[in-house]
Amino acid sequence: MELFVFVVAAAMILAGAIGVVVRSHPVHAALSLILTLFGVAVMFVAQEAHFLAAVQVIVYAGAIVVLFLFVIMLLGVDRTEDMKTEPFKVQRPLAVIVGLGVIGLVTAAVVASRDVVSSRGSGLVTPDMADPDSNIRQLSRSVFGNYVVAFEVTSVLLVVAVVGTVLLTRRVKPVVKEAS
Amino acid sequence: MLDLIWLIPALPLLGFVLIFLFGRILGEPKAGILATLMVGGSFAVTAGVFFDLLSKSAEERRHIFTAFSWVPIGSLKVDLAFLADPLSITMALFVTGIGSLIHLYAIGYMHGDPKFSKFFLYLNLFVFSMLMLVLGENLLVTFLGWEGVGTCSYFLISFWHTRESAATAGKKAFVTNRVGDWGVMMAMFLAFGATGTLSYGGINHAAESGALSAVTATAIALMLFIGACGKSAQLPLYIWLPDAMEGPTPVSALIHAATMVTAGVFLMTRINPVLTVAYSWAPTIIAIVGVSTALFAATIAVTQTDIKKVLAYSTVSQLGFMFLAVGSGAYVAAIFHMVTHAFFKALLFLGSGSVIHGMDHEQDMRKMGALRILMPVTAMTFIVGWLAIAGVPPFAGFWSKDEILLFAFAKSPILYIVGMATALLTAYYMTRQVIMVFFGEARWNDHSEEHGAHGDFKPHESPKIMLAPLVVLAGLSVVGGVMQLPFSSKTHFLEKWLEPVIKFGEADIHHTWADEHKYLLLAVAVVVALSGIALSVLVYSKKKIAAIEPEIMTQGWFYDRAISNFMGGPGRKAFEGVAWADSTIIDGAVNGVGKVVEQSGGFLRKSQNGSVRSYAAAVGLGVVALLLWFFVRGIML
Amino acid sequence: MMSTLMSAATPTTTWYLVLSAVLFGIGTVGVLVRRNPLVMFMCIELMLNAVNLSFVAFAKRLGDIGGQTTVFFVMVVAAAEVVVGLGIIVSIMRKRPGANVDDISALKG
Numbered sequence: 016m017e018l019f020v021f022v023v024a025a026a027m028i029l030a031g032a033i034g035v036v037v038r039s040h041p042v043h044a045a046l047s048l049i050l051t052l053f054g055v056a057v058m059f060v061a062q063e064a065h066f067l068a069a070v071q072v073i074v075y076a077g078a079i080v081v082l083f084l085f086v087i088m089l090l091g092v093d094r095t096e097d098m099k100t101e102p103f104k105v106q107r108p109l110a111v112i113v114g115l116g117v118i119g120l121v122t123a124a125v126v127a128s129r130d131v132v133s134s135r136g137s138g139l140v141t142p143d144m145a146d147p148d149s150n151i152r153q154l155s156r157s158v159f160g161n162y163v164v165a166f167e168v169t170s171v172l173l174v175v176a177v178v179g180t181v182l183l184t185r186r187v188k189p190v191v192k193e194a195s
Numbered sequence: 196m197l198d199l200i201w202l203i204p205a206l207p208l209l210g211f212v213l214i215f216l217f218g219r220i221l222g223e224p225k226a227g228i229l230a231t232l233m234v235g236g237s238f239a240v241t242a243g244v245f246f247d248l249l250s251k252s253a254e255e256r257r258h259i260f261t262a263f264s265w266v267p268i269g270s271l272k273v274d275l276a277f278l279a280d281p282l283s284i285t286m287a288l289f290v291t292g293i294g295s296l297i298h299l300y301a302i303g304y305m306h307g308d309p310k311f312s313k314f315f316l317y318l319n320l321f322v323f324s325m326l327m328l329v330l331g332e333n334l335l336v337t338f339l340g341w342e343g344v345g346t347c348s349y350f351l352i353s354f355w356h357t358r359e360s361a362a363t364a365g366k367k368a369f370v371t372n373r374v375g376d377w378g379v380m381m382a383m384f385l386a387f388g389a390t391g392t393l394s395y396g397g398i399n400h401a402a403e404s405g406a407l408s409a410v411t412a413t414a415i416a417l418m419l420f421i422g423a424c425g426k427s428a429q430l431p432l433y434i435w436l437p438d439a440m441e442g443p444t445p446v447s448a449l450i451h452a453a454t455m456v457t458a459g460v461f462l463m464t465r466i467n468p469v470l471t472v473a474y475s476w477a478p479t480i481i482a483i484v485g486v487s488t489a490l491f492a493a494t495i496a497v498t499q500t501d502i503k504k505v506l507a508y509s510t511v512s513q514l515g516f517m518f519l520a521v522g523s524g525a526y527v528a529a530i531f532h533m534v535t536h537a538f539f540k541a542l543l544f545l546g547s548g549s550v551i552h553g554m555d556h557e558q559d560m561r562k563m564g565a566l567r568i569l570m571p572v573t574a575m576t577f578i579v580g581w582l583a584i585a586g587v588p589p590f591a592g593f594w595s596k597d598e599i600l601l602f603a604f605a606k607s608p609i610l611y612i613v614g615m616a617t618a619l620l621t622a623y624y625m626t627r628q629v630i631m632v633f634f635g636e637a638r639w640n641d642h643s644e645e646h647g648a649h650g651d652f653k654p655h656e657s658p659k660i661m662l663a664p665l666v667v668l669a670g671l672s673v674v675g676g677v678m679q680l681p682f683s684s685k686t687h688f689l690e691k692w693l694e695p696v697i698k699f700g701e702a703d704i705h706h707t708w709a710d711e712h713k714y715l716l717l718a719v720a721v722v723v724a725l726s727g728i729a730l731s732v733l734v735y736s737k738k739k740i741a742a743i744e745p746e747i748m749t750q751g752w753f754y755d756r757a758i759s760n761f762m763g764g765p766g767r768k769a770f771e772g773v774a775w776a777d778s779t780i781i782d783g784a785v786n787g788v789g790k791v792v793e794q795s796g797g798f799l800r801k802s803q804n805g806s807v808r809s810y811a812a813a814v815g816l817g818v819v820a821l822l823l824w825f826f827v828r829g830i831m832l
Numbered sequence: 833m834m835s836t837l838m839s840a841a842t843p844t845t846t847w848y849l850v851l852s853a854v855l856f857g858i859g860t861v862g863v864l865v866r867r868n869p870l871v872m873f874m875c876i877e878l879m880l881n882a883v884n885l886s887f888v889a890f891a892k893r894l895g896d897i898g899g900q901t902t903v904f905f906v907m908v909v910a911a912a913e914v915v916v917g918l919g920i921i922v923s924i925m926r927k928r929p930g931a932n933v934d935d936i937s938a939l940k941g
Contacts, residue, residue, distance in 0.1 A: 021843040025851055032855055035874050036862035048874050051855075055881050058848070062892045064900050067884075067907075074907055079877065079914050086918045087870055090925050096868045102934060109812045110864035116819035118857035120826050125849040127830070150900075157901045169908050176912035180919035805937030812864050 020061050027054030039095040041087045045080055052076040066151045196243035197258045200277050203244070203287055204326040206237045210319035218312030227302035230315035234298050234322050238291035245284050253695055256281055259332050259396075266335070273393055276332035282696040285530065286329035286461055289537050293453045294322050296664035300545050301445035303660035304552060314354060318449070321347035325454050329461060333394035334383050337462065341379060341426065344455045345372040351450060352442040364438035371435040375425015379462075382418035385411060395465055402468035403699050413473035419466060420481055423459025427514045430488045434755055436511055440503040444548030447503060452510050452540035457533050460517045464526045467700030471524075482522025482606065486613045489515030491752070493620035497627070498749040501558050502547045505628050509584065510540060512617060516599055519614060524702025525602030527679065527690045532595035535675045539583035539592055542668035546577035549657040549665065550632060554639065560628065565637040570656045574633045576665040581629045583672040585622040586724040591675030597720050598681060601713055605704040615723055622727025630735045681713060848889035855882035867932035869921050873914070880910050 027050055034047025052075045059068035101107055158166055210233030218226050248256045258279040266273040277283075298318060305314050324343025331337035346369075353365030387393055389411045390401040398415075401407045407415075423429070428436040439451050450456070463470065463481070470478055489512045496508035513536050520529035551558055553570050567574035583590035586597070596618060604611035639654065656662070679689040704710045733739045747753065802809075855878060862875030884903045891899025924936065 017842050021847065028851065028855060029858075032858040032862075032878055035871065035878060036858060036865065041868055041870050044871050044874055048877065051878060051881065055885055058851075058885055059888055061843075062848070062888045064888045064891065064903070067888065067900055067903050070904070070907060071884075074911055075877075075881075079911060082914060082918060083870060083874065086922060089922065090870075096866065096871070096932065101865075103806070103809055106808060106812060106864060109816065110861045113812065113815035113819055113864060114857045114861035117815075117822065117860055118853050120819065120822040121853035121856070122850050124822075124826055124829065125846055125853065129844070129846045153897045154900055154904065157897045158904060161898070162901055162905070165905060169905060172909065172912050176915050180915050183916070183919040183923050803940060805940035807933050807936065808864060808867070815860055815864060 017061065020057065024054045024057040024061070027051070027057070037098075039098045041096075042084065045083050045087065048083075049076050049080050052080070063150060066154050196240070196247045197279055198260060199240055200244055200258070200260045200279050200330065201262055202240045203237050203277075203291070204323050204330060206233045206240070207319045207323040207326065209233060211316060211323060214312055214316040214319065218316055221312060223306070223311040224302050226312040226315050227298065227305070230319045231295055231298035231302065233319060234291055234295040237322070237326070238288070238295050241284065241287045241291050244279055245288060248279060248281065248284060253691075256695055261332075270391060271387065271393075273333055273335045275336060276394075277330040277336075278332035278395065279330070280696055281693050282461075282464060282530070283329050285534070285693070286457075287326060289534055290322065290325050290329065290454050293537055293541050293668070294325075294449060296667055297445050297449045297453075297541065297545070300448075300548070300661050300664045301443075303658050304445055304548055305443065310354070314351075314443070317347055317350045317354070318445075321351065321450065321455075325458070328458055332396070333392075334379075334386060334398075335393050337465075338379060338383065341422070341458065342376065344450070344458065345369060345376070345426070348372070348439070348450050348455055351446040352439045354442055354446065358441070360438075361441040364435070364441040368435040368439050371432050372425050375422040375432055378418045378421025378423075378425070382415045382422065385415045385418065389415070398466065399468040399699070402466075402472045405472070407469065407472055409472060409474050412469045413477045416463075416466065416470045416473045416477050417480070419462055420459075420484075423463055423518075424484070425459075427456045427459030427518070428511050429459075429484055429515060429518060430491060433488060433492065433511050434758065437504055437507045440501070440507050444503065444544060444551060447507070448541045448544035448548065451507065452544050453537035456510060456514055457517070457537070460514070460521060460529055460533055463518075463521045464529060464697065467526050467697055470521075471700040478522045478524065479606075480522070482519050482603070482610055485515045485518025485520075485522055486603070486610050486617070487515070488512070489519065489617040490613055490620070491515075493617045493624065494748050495752065497620060497624045498744040500560050502550060502560050502563075502628070502632065503544070503558060505560075505624060506540070506543055506547060509543075509621065509625070512621065513540065513584075516596065516614065516617070519603055519610060520599040523599075523602040523606040523610070524700060525599060526697040526701055527687075527693055528595065528598035528602055530693060531679045531689055532599055534678070535583070535591035535595040535672070538668055538671040538675050539580045539590075542576060542580040542665060542672055543584065545661070545665055545668065546573055546580060549573040549661055550577075550654075552657050552661070553654040555654075557639070560631040562638055563632045564635045564639070565633070566654060567633040569654050572656060572662045573665065576662075576669040577633065578629065579669040579672050581625050583675075585625050585728060586618055586720060587728075588721060589673075589676060591672050593720070593724070594676035594680060597717055598679065600720065601681070601710070601716060602702060602704060604716065605702070605707045605710065615719070618720065619723050619727045622724045623731045626728045626731035627735050630731065634736060681717070845889050845893045849886055852882045852886040852889070855879075855885065867934060869925065869933050870918075872933065873917055873921070877910065877914070880906065 031047045031049070031051030031054060034050065035044045038044045038047060052071060056068045056071040056076070059065075059071060210230050213229060214221070214226050221229065248258070259276055260279070261274045261276040263275055264272070265275040298315070301314065301318065305311050308314065321344060324340045324347055326340070328337050328340025328344060331340060349365045349369040352368050353362045356362045356365070383393060386398050389407055390398050392398065398407075402412060425432045436451060436456070440447055442450075470481075492508045492511035492515065496505050496512065499505045499508060513532070517529045517532055517536075520526070520532060550563070550566060550570065550573060553566070553573070554563060557563070579590070583592035586593045588594070600611055600614050600618070603614050677688075679687055681687075730740075734742050750756070802813075859875045859878035859882060862878065863872050866872050866875065884906055887899045887903050887906075891897065891903075928935070
């Protein structure tokens with residue numbers, strides 16, 4: 016069962032990712048992103064991170080992508096990007112090198128250490144009928160216990176982000192000089 | 196008194212400072228009296244130190260007074276220290292003694308000169324430098340004095356600097372000395388590199404104990420000899436001394452007869468252990484250079500007409516004798532001749548100064564004559580000096596010259612023969628000078644109009660302040676030989692006194708042919724001196740034989756002209772080549788580095804194209820590289 | 833037969849990590865290749881998701897809830913970052929519609 020879930024979710028993720036990179040129309044790219052995000056949410060559930068799966072869908076897919084779509088609309092819907100030309104000749108080969116390099120090296124590292132990494136985990140308290148929301152309980156204990164300072168700072172960060180963005184995107188009205 | 200040794204150079208330095216600050220206020224003659232008192236005080240302290248040393252036993256006659264630590268850099272530790280031992284005190288004695296006599300004389304000689312105070316300023320500075328030179332405990336203090344006397348020599352030679360020839364002569368002296376200074380500096384570097392110290396005690400000890408290799412010792416000794424050639428006017432660096440006669444006569448007497456020019460001989464004697472452990476051809480070279488210079492200069496002196504130039508070439512010649520002694524291992528004889536030469540040469544110079552003063556600044560001997568009648572004291576003292584330098588017993592010069600020739604014979608009869616020939620010439624030209632100046636017919640009236648003299652021009656005797664030093668020096672020239680009489684080892688006072696300093700290097704000539712027949716050689720020396728005098732009388736006084744004064748000798752064998760041609764022609768090309776190399780290659784290299792940086796900067800600038808994506812690509816490459824490195828590290832471990 | 837296939841292998845942590853690496857790589861390529869600023873931003877979000885995935889995988893493996901906490905915070909910060917970033921893009925791109933990243937090259941050396 017797990018294998019099936021993994022394969023399907025992985026397919027969603029990869030298809031969506033490639034779609035983001037390849038599609039020339041930005042709205043199509045945003046929709047591919049949603050596919051990827053859903054795939055990741057499924058993966059989260061498989062890894063017994065239920066709360067995070069929910070947050071992923073609500074925040075990422077629900078808010079962030081919507082925000083992307085708003086801005087795409089604001090700045091022009093039907094402008095597609097010309098994927099055929101590339102002003103820096105060396106950019107595409109470099110991108111391939113970088114991409115393959117990253118994938119290859121990290122995979123190699125992970126595979127080389129699979130004895131250490133890969134044994135069956137334990138310890139995460141799994142939710143069952145007796146205690147259906149234990150994941151969220153654990154997570155909240157961690158956030159509000161060990162990482163409460165980070166939590167507070169993050170809330171400050173959010174306020175700053177909001178205020179900053181409002182300031183950034185303000186249209187300044189031209190000042191009218193009074194005739195003397 | 197030994198702890199007051201620092202007073203010896205400090206007093207003239209004080210005199211220099213006081214005259215520097217108050218010279219114009221003091222004026223004539225107070226500035227001169229102050230200067231003389233300072234040097235006189237120095238002499239008194241030196242005498243005190245001398246008696247202190249005398250009261251000690253021979254091994255203890257070595258006292259070092261350290262003023263302060265001068266250069267403490269890493270392994271180089273040089274102190275400003277003074278060394279009181281027989282050699283340095285002997286030098287200090289006659290430097291301060293004759294120095295004070297000459298200061299006294301100069302008060303009279305420089306009377307009326309507008310730069311009176313400045314003269315004594317430089318004279319005191321000179322005495323200070325010379326005392327630093329001889330009292331120094333290490334090569335660096337000596338070098339300080341060495342450079343100082345060179346500088347003062349420049350100041351004093353070109354004292355009347357409005358005269359073109361005087362200014363040129365000063366420059367010539369300085370530049371020639373500088374060539375010699377290079378040798379001294381190289382020797383200092385070598386000595387420090389080989390022994391790790393610059394102090395004489397350290398260097399000589401290294402030589403005596405065999406820690407100094409023959410190659411290094413030879414190099415050090417020959418480099419110092421180059422310096423000595425420059426300072427003591429030997430071939431090929433003698434050319435500045437005849438021109439240095441442009442300076443006032445007291446300068447010629449003090450610097451170019453008695454003190455500065457002997458610095459080279461002093462230095463070689465100081466490092467005699469080093470010279471002894473060098474290859475045996477090194478002292479031979481020194482002896483050959485010395486005796487050749489002696490002969491060369493004597494031939495030129497025969498033909499000179501300027502009263503001071505004769506004495507100048509004579510000085511070069513006598514210095515050659517001293518180096519002959521050094522080269523033959525006769526350090527005692529060299530010092531002996533240095534002292535006696537100081538006496539009679541200073542006397543001769545001061546006497547000639549008196550003549551010049553009395554003749555209203557006329558220096559051409561052809562315009563003099565029969566002066567003994569009008570300048571009796573000057574004539575008497577001059578004659579004493581003449582007899583001393585000619586080598587007539589019992590005057591001082593005879594004993595010292597004979598001692599040198601004895602050792603020269605023991606080293607090589609050829610050196611002896613050349614030395615004897617020079618002695619003959621010395622007697623010859625000095626007699627010529629005495630005859631031309633003091634005897635014969637009075638020739639001064641023939642050219643009296645050139646002097647601007649109205650009516651009768653009569654040479655007059657000099658004032659007493661100038662005559663007193665002459666008398667003192669004449670007395671010393673008579674009795675000075677007592678220091679080292681060759682008759683028996685009981686009379687070898689100077690040798691016993693100097694023994695701790697030179698015992699390692701002094702040549703041992705007992706049981707050589709020369710030593711066993713020394714009375715024969717003594718007699719030969721007397722005969723040679725008297726025949727030189729007789730020959731000269733025949734030529735110049737009785738006019739029985741024609742005088743041989745070829746042009747080539749008058750012009751100094753065209754040495755000066757040869758040097759100017761060389762320097763003007765090939766020399767100039769060489770200098771221009773070096774200048775070209777400096778501006779093109781060296782400056783070019785430096786500028787080239789700048790250009791390379793500029794151009795590589797321009798090339799690298801192109802990567803800053805302002806495009807975010809290329810920057811991102813660069814970052815990505817960096818990430819891959821990092822990952823690769825970590826991966827490889829992980830695999831390796 | 834299907835059941836045997838399905839029970840033949842269970843995904844281990846390694847698989848998740850490899851998947852995360854691939855996703856990250858695709859995101860990197862996207863950032864480098866695309867010129868539309870919004871799409872570049874989306875590719876950055878891909879990279880963030882890849883990292884989240886690997887954190888969660890490790891949380892499961894090591895039994896430590898701290899991995900999930902980290903993901904929690906990453907999501908919050910990603911949200912804030914998107915807000916500010918889009919605000920910047922809007923204020924720059926407003927004046928020139930249809931512009932792409934290559935046109936903002938005033939910091940040329």
